[in-house]
Structures are given as C-alpha cells and as structure tokens.
Amino acid sequence: MTASRPWRPPWRLPRALVRALIAAFALVLVGAVVMALAGQDWSVVSVMLARSDGGRIGLLLAGALLVSMAGLGFGYLAWRAVLFELGPPVGEPRVARVFFVTFLSKYVPGKVPGLIAATKVATANGVSFGRLMGTAALSMSLVLLTGLTIGLLAGVHMLGTQVVWLVAAATVAIVVVLVRPQLVNHGAHLVLRLLRRPDPDRSASPRGIRFAVVAQAVSWLVTGLHLWLLAIAMGADPVRSLGLCVGAFTLATTVGMLTVVLPDGIGVREAVLTAALTVVLPAPAAAVVAVASRLVSTVGEVALGAAALAVAEVVIRRTPASEPLSEPEAEPAAVAEPAQAGDK
Template identity: 45%
Template sequence: MTGSAPAPTPARESSTPVAAPTPTGAAGPGRRDWWRLVNQVVAVVFVVALAVGLVLFVRGQDWTPVRDLTTRLDPLHVAVVLVGALLINAAGLLLGVVSWYALFADLGAPVGRWTAARLFFVGFLAKFVPGRFVALPVLLRMGREIEVGPVRLAGVFLLSWAVVALTGMTVALAAGPALLGGATGWLLLAVVPLVVLFTRPDLLNRTLAGLARLLRRPPPSVAASRVGVRRAITTQSLSWVISGHHLWLLAVTAGAPPVRSYLVCVAGFAAATVAGLLVVVAPDGLGVREAVLLVGLATVLPASVATPVVLASRLVCALSEVLVGAGGLAVAQYLHRRRSGPRAPAPTT
C-alpha cells in the first residue's frame, strides 16, 4: 500500500559463525574426549586384569588328581559328562541373572533388560580380577550412563548378595541330615530371615528407611515391590538347585551312589558356595568351598575319588562362569548399543 511502512527485513546472518556460550560446568569437546579416553583405558585394564586373574587361577590349581581319575574312565564319557555339567551350571547362572534383574528393576532404574545386564556381568566377572577394585570405576561409569548413582548401585548389589546368601543357606539345609544326622532342627533358624523377607517384602523398605534416618540421609527415592523381591528369591533358589546338579552328575560318574549322594551334592554345593562367599578374604571362596565339599563327598566317595571330583567341579564352575559372564557381557553390550542408537546432538542455542 502507498505510504505504508515497509515490512521489516530480517537481519542478515554474519558469515562468521558465533560460538554459543558454554554453560557453566559443561564439559567441552576436549574434556569429553579426555574422559572417553580414560573410560577406554579403564575398560582395557579391566579386561587385562580379568585375563591375568584367569591365568593365575588355572596355574594355581593342582589338576593331577583330575587327570588321574579321567585316565581310568572312558574319555568320551568323561567329555560328555563335563559338557553336560558345564551346561547345567550355566543354566543355574542364567537364573541368577534373572534374580538380580528383578531387584534392579525395583531399586535401580527403568532401563532395558540388556542395559541392566551389562552392569551385572561386569560385577560378576570382577570375582576373577585380582583385588576386584579394577571393576569399580567401570561399574560407576556404566551406572552414571543410565542415571544410577553409586549409592543406589551399591544397594542393589548388596541386596542381591543377601538374597544369594539367604537362599543358598536355605537350600543347604537339605544336606544337613546326610552330614549331621538327626540333630539338624536348629538349622531351621537360618530359614527365618528368608521367610520373613518373602512374606513381608515391605519390611525391607522400612529397614532401608530406618538406616537412612540413622545415617541422617534422605529416605530412599525408590522402593522394592513384593513381586520383585519374591521373584528374586524364587529364581535364585531355583538357581542353587539347578547348579548343584552339576556336582551330582560328576560324583555319580566317579562312582557315587545316585540316591544317597543326591542331597549331599545338590544341597552341599549351595552350602559350600555360600561358605566361600562369607569368607571374603578368599578369592571366589577358593579353598573354603573345596573344604566343605570334601566333607560332604567323603560320606559317599573315598577321599581319593572325592578330591578330583571337587577339583573338576571348580573347573566346570570357572569355565561356565567365564563363558556366561563374557558371552553375556558381549551380547548385552551389543544389544544395548543397538537399541540405544546414536544420541541426538545437544542443541547449541
């Protein structure tokens, strides 16, 4: 229109890009690259330490009794039994993963199953690392990626450890009559904490809140559900029962009576493993677990035969744990990255 003011024209953008102001405390590209390099170095150190730990474990054992026993048996039969024992124990370990995830889903973070599994397998493999401290920075970094702080992460692992110990001791009671005769009534006291936790999971939340008040910390922002706690207890109990069958298979192959050795092996394996867990100074219960297993197997096998069976059980457990742990970590890492996808770049304005 004649005499009207012209429409405002947009200001021409400068040909020289202007850097957006960096928020206070934000990490610049150089700092991000530095932390990425540090994380990669820590991951490499963890893998190297794991390899060193496995080599030390294999070299630190005297496998002569196992070789002597296998030479007296059919090699093909021994190979089939060892593979079967390995698969049985691996199945039990996978149920342990399900138990841990049931607790993590309650107390950890709303993340995918494989994303959470990465944390489990790193912590699981840490038992083979000399000193175990090398895995701590890796776990903290992985927890920070999914917004799980160190306190909550430690709480999940401690609660999982408690469930593992309580269910293991409860399953171990079945070996009591075979090892201690009829005077086993007092052992039922070990079942009380597990029964209370199973029937009243809400007591766990009250306990955590009470500890927070005692330590003058804010109350927990998350709470364990009844379904999650009960699922964790049930699957971990099944894990013990299934894993113990690998020892029974080895013992029967070595000449143990199948019926009389059943509870000694299945329940005795849980007792021996929990004893090794409680003695924290022994790496992965080395020596402690073998001593408890020998006491039980001595009731159904000669000592000269029970010793190689115990050593073969240790070998089967180590191989299955490494295969499940390393394989599970590789699969979980791949699926985590595939489902996460590339992250969108942060806005610059």
C-alpha cells in the same frame, strides 16, 4: 522416604583419559580371567576320564558345565529383578553388561579396582551408584538367606536328624521373607547405612522380592546339580548323593562368601565340599570332585559372562545412539535427586 542425592565423584577426568582407563581395565580383566583359568587344576579331568568309559564321563562333565551356567543364569534373573525394583527400566543388553562386568571383576586382584570399574560401567549404562549399591546389598542378603537354608540339606546328610531343627528354622526364615518381604528392604537399608552408602530412592516391592527369592533359590538348586554330576562321575550313588551334593555346594559357596579375607572362598569352599562328599565317596575321590567343581564353576562363569557381554555389545552397538539408556526419573524436589543400585 527422603530421596538422597546420587553419589558423584568430586572430580571429573578428561574423556580421553577415562576411555584409556576403561581400555586398560578391560585388558586387566581379560588377563585376570585368563590367569584364573590357567590356575585351575585341569588334571582332575584326566583323573575322571581314566575311571571308566570316556564318553559317559565326557557327557557328565558337559552336563555339569551346562547346569552350572544355567544356575548362574537364574542368579542373573534374581539380581535383575532387584535392579528393576529400585529404579526405572534399563535396556536388557545394558543390564547384562553391568551384571557380568561386575561379576567377572571378582577375578581382578583387590576389591577397589573392581568396585571402581563396576561403578563406571553402571553409571555409563543408566544405573547410578546408589542404585548399584542398593541392588548389591539387597541381592547379597537374598543370596545368603537362600544359600544357608538350602545348604543345611548337606547338614542333615552329614550330621543326621539332630540338625533337622536347623533346616526347619531356616525354612521358617524363608517363609517369613515370602510373607513379609519388607523385612528384606529394612535389612538392606541397615547394611547401607552401616557402610555409609546412599539409600536407593525406591524400595523393592513385595512381589519383586518374592520373585528374587524364588529365582535365587532355583539358582542354588540348579547350580548344585553340577556337583552331583561330578560325584556320579567319581562313583557316587546317584540317589543318595543328590541332596547332599546340592546342599554341600550351596553351603560351601555361602561359607566361602562370608570368608571375605579369601578371594572367592578359595580353600574354604574346597574343604567344606571334601568333608561333605566323604559321606558318599572315599576321601581322595571327594577331593577330586571338590577341585573339579571349582574348575567347572570357573569355566562356566567365564563362558557365560563372555558370551553375554559379546551379545550385549553387538546389540548396544546396533541400537540408535539417540535411544535413552533408561526411562527418565522423576525428581521429587529441587533438592532430592534419584539414587539407583546394581551383583552370582
């Protein structure tokens, strides 16, 4: 595959202005995150606590928060695996910085500021624009593939055995990807061409894609457990609701991602969750769980992202300034320069 030139802006801003813009975006990001937390419906917590023993409900809420954060951690591992497949190694703290800044940028209104910030953070930490876009395209394809497959678990509970063939078809798709991982590379390159974005100069290896598929599937399964714990807190049967809750959360989140006109699938996700949860809960209780799921997910994302960025910042500042950001990339020819990529 012919290597493409890395994307570079046609202008260069003064360093002082760049630093000022970075500081301004950091403040905007913090403000957006604070507003996202303040905009959540915190009253659902008191509704849950009022149902039964406060200590038991508190443990269920804490457990829901922890598994939500753990699920995001597995999503990070899947994204990281793809990033490392598409370019030379990058220091772990810098990888975490790129991922979580990019991830939390979804709370900033508008797509453009977040994309610009993600690109700047990535290039400043050894990940080029091409590599960032390649990782995003490949990771998103794996997120949607595994999400729709696991999400069909909810369909079986809601619609009965008549949709079992959909689960079988989705499972076959996962198996095909695990057997022929190169198909994912082809799909990602096609998406990048349609978007007129540069291709990464490397393709992910079969082993790397398989690891990313498994890690992303585990991410969905673990994250979905938070909805199960919340449903139990509202009186759902633990055995009957397990598969439904994991599948419903995965399906609702995936459908929300596909609804690009709504930020983070707000409204769509809650509607799908409420409809699915009415199988095991009364409609009012199902609505409470759907709203509580958004609250727990948001708090978990912000808490894990803030902690990861804080640790990364401390480690990076203690790293000698002379240490390279990444291993040097070999340029295959005088006219061919490396491209790179970069994602829950």
